[in-house]
């Protein structure tokens with residue numbers, strides 16, 4: 001082991017005996033008291049020294065036997081410890097069998113591969129997760145994941161690109177028709193894709209951003225055709241319909257197979273200058289599209305009549321979609337998706353975040369499972385939510 005204090009967190013002394021790692025309240029940690037000898041030892045924990053050498057350094061400073069181990073224990077308990085040897089390709093037990101993952105460990109410090117494009121992401125994961133090797137394992141696990149993005153408009157194409165760029169191994173994109181000029185966006189479908197099949201264009205974007213062996217679908221490319229059913233092996237479905245109505249008022253019919261197969265799915269979209277991220281549906285654990293529809297009908301009995309009119313006829317020929325709003329929605333939706341895929345339950349779990357132009361104040365609405373919905377979430381409660389989170393982690397580990 002080459003112990004080091006996570007380099008992603010800035011270090012500042014609050015007093016002679018009290019040191020703060022990190023700045024923002026979400027992840028900052030204060031370590032106190034720190035005597036001068038320990039302070040000197042702290043400065044040596046940069047991942048360049050093995051434990052034997054560090055023990056010798058501690059002895060040279062007159063620190064008693066066991067002092068180093070006690071310090072490492074304190075740092076580990078505070079979530080501040082990382083192992084630089086994890087980031088060295090070829091090291092046994094690094095858990096990073098792939099070159100990309102091993103190189104990606106660069107973000108953690110000494111064994112760094114400075115050209116790794118996911119180095120900053122790894123550093124971010126090291127801030128989020130307290131276990132010393134969790135960041136490396138998490139990034140490596142993303143390569144085994146398979147995510148389906150349904151809808152390749154501004155939001156969907158960008159979500160697919162971001163997931164691919166973030167190291168998700170397989171990103172499938174389902175859509176039909178051809179790219180319209182107003183669907184292009186920086187980070188999404190490029191201008192030269194206008195007139196091309198949406199699925200083909202999205203596949204190229206996914207491939208372009210693939211990191212070290214990322215695949216763009218089971219057939220070597222983002223799939224353009226889908227049977228609409230939840231297929232086994234999917235870690236997550238991201239529902240990003242080009243007409244944001246399908247995200248704002250999720251349709252229970254296409255969601256049916258995802259509920260049956262227990263496939264987690266996340267809705268995101270832009271509808272008439274309002275952007276939404278969520279809900280993330282954990283089947284049987286949190287409110288689903290059908291729960292939502294039942295709940296809204298209870299609240300507003302005229303709802304089914306409105307819905308029938310909104311959904312009737314051909315899709316809206318030109319859905320309103322602000323470029324910057326679509327980009328924000330795509331970015332946030334992808335962050336929620338990644339948090340879930342990495343084993344956490346983000347704030348969109350059973351809730352929807354909504355933002356409208358021009359004031360852009362994000363607000364959240366918790367969505368209650370409906371007792372009449374066959375998905376059973378109303379009877380499941382927190383226990384099932386927790387088990388659904390567990391299955392996400394199982395997927396990650398597999």
Ligand SMILES: [Zn+2]
Pocket residue numbers: 286287288289290291292369370373374375376377
């Ligand atoms: Zn339901």
